[in-house]
Amino acid sequence: MPPVQQPDQSAPAQVSATGAPFVAADGDRDPRAQSGDVLTSPQGVRIPDTDHSLKAGRRGPILLEDFHLREKISHFDHERIPERAVHARGAGAHGVFTSYGTAGDLTRAGVLAEKDLETPVFVRFSTVLGSRGAADSVRDTRGFAVKFYTQEGNWDLVGNNMPVFFIQEAIKFPDLIHAAKPSPDREIPSAQSAHDSFWDFVSLHTEATHHTLWNMSDRGIPRSYRMMEGFGVHSFRLVNAAGETVLVQFKWTPKLGVHSLTWEEAQIAAGVDPDFHRRDLADAIEAGAFPEWELGVQVFEDNEEQTFQGIDLLDSTKIVPEELVPVQPIGRLVLNANPTNYFAETEQVAFNTAHVVPGIEFSNDPLLQGRNFSYQDTQLTRLGGPNWTQLPINRPQVSVNDNHRDGFMQQGIPTGRTGYHPNSIDGGSPAPAEQGGYTNVPRPVSGEVVRGVDASFDDHFSQPAMFYASLSDVEKTHTIEAYTFELGKVYEQSIKERVLGVLVNIDADLAAQVAEGLGLPVPEGATAEHLAPSPALAQVTGESFPADGRQVGVVAGPDADIAGIATLRAALEAAGAQVKVIAPRGGLIGTGASTEVVERTNVTARSIEFDAIVVAGGAPKDGDIKAVVLLQEAFRQLKPFAAWGDGVDVLTAAGIDTGSPGVLTGADASDVAADLLTTMGLHRVWERADLVTASAVPPAA
Numbered sequence: 070m071p072p073v074q075q076p077d078q079s080a081p082a083q084v085s086a087t088g089a090p091f092v093a094a095d096g097d098r099d100p101r102a103q104s105g106d107v108l109t110s111p112q113g114v115r116i117p118d119t120d121h122s123l124k125a126g127r128r129g130p131i132l133l134e135d136f137h138l139r140e141k142i143s144h145f146d147h148e149r150i151p152e153r154a155v156h157a158r159g160a161g162a163h164g165v166f167t168s169y170g171t172a173g174d175l176t177r178a179g180v181l182a183e184k185d186l187e188t189p190v191f192v193r194f195s196t197v198l199g200s201r202g203a204a205d206s207v208r209d210t211r212g213f214a215v216k217f218y219t220q221e222g223n224w225d226l227v228g229n230n231m232p233v234f235f236i237q238e239a240i241k242f243p244d245l246i247h248a249a250k251p252s253p254d255r256e257i258p259s260a261q262s263a264h265d266s267f268w269d270f271v272s273l274h275t276e277a278t279h280h281t282l283w284n285m286s287d288r289g290i291p292r293s294y295r296m297m298e299g300f301g302v303h304s305f306r307l308v309n310a311a312g313e314t315v316l317v318q319f320k321w322t323p324k325l326g327v328h329s330l331t332w333e334e335a336q337i338a339a340g341v342d343p344d345f346h347r348r349d350l351a352d353a354i355e356a357g358a359f360p361e362w363e364l365g366v367q368v369f370e371d372n373e374e375q376t377f378q379g380i381d382l383l384d385s386t387k388i389v390p391e392e393l394v395p396v397q398p399i400g401r402l403v404l405n406a407n408p409t410n411y412f413a414e415t416e417q418v419a420f421n422t423a424h425v426v427p428g429i430e431f432s433n434d435p436l437l438q439g440r441n442f443s444y445q446d447t448q449l450t451r452l453g454g455p456n457w458t459q460l461p462i463n464r465p466q467v468s469v470n471d472n473h474r475d476g477f478m479q480q481g482i483p484t485g486r487t488g489y490h491p492n493s494i495d496g497g498s499p500a501p502a503e504q505g506g507y508t509n510v511p512r513p514v515s516g517e518v519v520r521g522v523d524a525s526f527d528d529h530f531s532q533p534a535m536f537y538a539s540l541s542d543v544e545k546t547h548t549i550e551a552y553t554f555e556l557g558k559v560y561e562q563s564i565k566e567r568v569l570g571v572l573v574n575i576d577a578d579l580a581a582q583v584a585e586g587l588g589l590p591v592p593e594g595a596t597a598e599h600l601a602p603s604p605a606l607a608q609v610t611g612e613s614f615p616a617d618g619r620q621v622g623v624v625a626g627p628d629a630d631i632a633g634i635a636t637l638r639a640a641l642e643a644a645g646a647q648v649k650v651i652a653p654r655g656g657l658i659g660t661g662a663s664t665e666v667v668e669r670t671n672v673t674a675r676s677i678e679f680d681a682i683v684v685a686g687g688a689p690k691d692g693d694i695k696a697v698v699l700l701q702e703a704f705r706q707l708k709p710f711a712a713w714g715d716g717v718d719v720l721t722a723a724g725i726d727t728g729s730p731g732v733l734t735g736a737d738a739s740d741v742a743a744d745l746l747t748t749m750g751l752h753r754v755w756e757r758a759d760l761v762t763a764s765a766v767p768p769a770a
């Protein structure tokens with residue numbers, strides 16, 4: 070018999086600097102989780118057979134005394150916990166936030182103020198509407214929630230990839246979500262806003278116009294979690310060491326730029342790879358292409374009005390254009406580790422807008438104030454009681470002595486005889502903090518008890534009009550197509566007409582084109598007056614970005630130019646991109662020492678996976694229809710193409726004009742590699758858009 074390894078019950082449970090479960094020197098994990106190499110019962114009793122139950126005779130009934138059967142099945146029966154009411158589907162990662170120190174005069178929070186201070190973080194990205202098993206690529210807002218394990222306790226910045234929200238008051242959240250989630254009778258559609266009740270609500274409730282427009286723009290279908298901005302949405306109050314305050318709005322800017330899928334890609338991905346975004350995030354981190362964002366703040370005077378040039382800073386349906394108040398960089402976030410266990414980390418992580426540290430306070434934004442109640446409350450049901458803060462992923466990485474006691478799933482073993490303050494029995498421990506405690510900056514509060522908001526909250530159209538005017542032409546076309554698609558799925562004619570009546574306030578041409586596409590009369594009205602367009606709101610700007618984690622598919626055949634593929638691979642991988650060979654069959658291509666592994670076949674490859682397509686010299690000319698579909702789809706999706714040698718003929722045979730913009734050809738691989746990287750930096754070949762965008766909307770008469 071081999072020696073039996075005993076679980077180490079003596080070692081204290083710990084969390085590593087990244088928040089990942091502690092791994093002991095002998096390779097054991099947190100001893101309270103799975104440890105040791107021998108199968109045991111939950112009580113640590115070694116189990117020699119887990120495949121057969123205990124019976125009265127080999128053909129007889131199962132005995133109740135089979136505790137292993139009962140424990141195994143019973144634990145399985147209770148594996149599921151309620152999914153989040155919203156943001157149920159998500160993907161997470163560990164990382165580090167490094168402060169630039171530039172916010173030192175704004176806040177006393179060390180996480181933002183101390184130059185070069187590194188703070189471990191856990192980030193969870195999510196969709197809002199879909200359930201846990203829904204597709205990643207649906208049109209929706211994305212969550213961008215960050216838990217900072219600071220030296221002063223946990224701070225949660227629970228934001229979205231859009232800077233505005235559908236509603237101004239938290240009390241309307243149940244209405245919004247009931248309207249947007251699937252219908253109560255058939256539970257259709259899953260994870261989508263293209264249905265009657267969503268459009269019914271947002272057209273009756275016009276403060277939702279701005280956020281709805283962001284969803285219909287390309288922001289609603291991000292290319293990758295790595296390529297999204299993040300916004301705190303509300304104004305927060307920062308307090309410095311001298312007790313001076315400012316209002317700020319937080320923004321995460323991705324190093325890789327802001328990029329989106331096309332609607333066709335989003336639809337294909339929902340079927341071909343529902344895990345599109347979570348796979349992209351995990352693969353990039355595993356490949357060492359660590360996603361990166363810069364955190365910035367727009368800073369406003371904390372005066373009595375709490376407005377900036379008439380824009381109400383307490384109204385979460387409004388933004389202040391960056392051209393008027395620039396975003397000041399204050400730190401850098403790098404995601405550098407995938408979770409070890411999805412459930413323990415990504416599912417059990419629990420964010421709360423009310424988790425703040427000294428130097429960070431709230432504004433009176435009624436949406437934020439209501440959220441501060443909701444997040445704690447929702448965890449009680451989702452995680453089964455008040456001790457969810459003790460779960461490894463939620464535990465602060467500083468000492469905790471909160472005097473809380475008992476409750477479901479208490480993980481700690483409190484010492485001493487008191488759980489109250491003041492006490493003399495335990496020597497007064499824990500004592501109130503004399504230094505570094507969370508204190509609120511004194512601020513006057515007055516007013517009559519009312520249910521209502523200021524008149525400035527009634528302006529629902531000037532900001533969406535500004536947003537639409539700021540988009541590039543190609544983004545405007547996509548937005549028109551999105552409205553036309555979504556409203557095309559609505560059954561009630563009156564709802565469609567009401568939405569058109571709203572759209573005319575955003576932009577008369579937008580309303581006219583959508584009406585045309587729906588075959589409805591163009592509504593009367595005019596674009597609302599608005600501020601000057603904000604160039605920072607457009608995505609397609611001609612700016613170029615790094616290729617980190619971008620996927621390049623190389624179509625090759627058994628006789629492919631293997632040396633050429635190696636040259637291309639070396640050039641692209643040096644720039645951070647990843648290369649996958651696609652061939653008719655799996656296995657290896659090439660001979661001897663000179664081979665390439667086929668990572669995708671014509672059966673498993675689909676256009677959505679790749680940011681660019683290359684056809685290698687010596688490529689197959691068998692005209693496999695699946696390869697032709699791949700090439701044509703990728704061309705239509707405006708992806709960069711390259712081909713060398715007789716690979717060029719494969720493109721021609723697939724009906725692709727090799728003289729089109731963004732199709733690079735050459736005699737060998739080294740002729741195309743550098744230009745391909747440059748073209749990929751622009752995300753898509755936008756010059757091709759007019760040639761290939763199959764507009765859902767016929768041109769207005």
Ligand code: HDE
Pocket residue numbers: 153154155156159193194195211212213214227228229234238239240242300301302303385418419420436437439440443444445447448
């Ligand atoms: Fe949330 N929201 N929310 N929300 N929210 C939740 O909390 C809520 C709002 C956001 O990855 C819930 O733990 C109310 C704005 C993200 O775990 C719940 C209101 C913004 C996540 C909740 C809002 C968000 C949530 C569900 C109206 C962007 C996922 C599960 C006042 C700034 C966090 C949970 C994660 C999750 C309530 C509005 C972002 C029910 C009442 C505005 C990213 O508590």
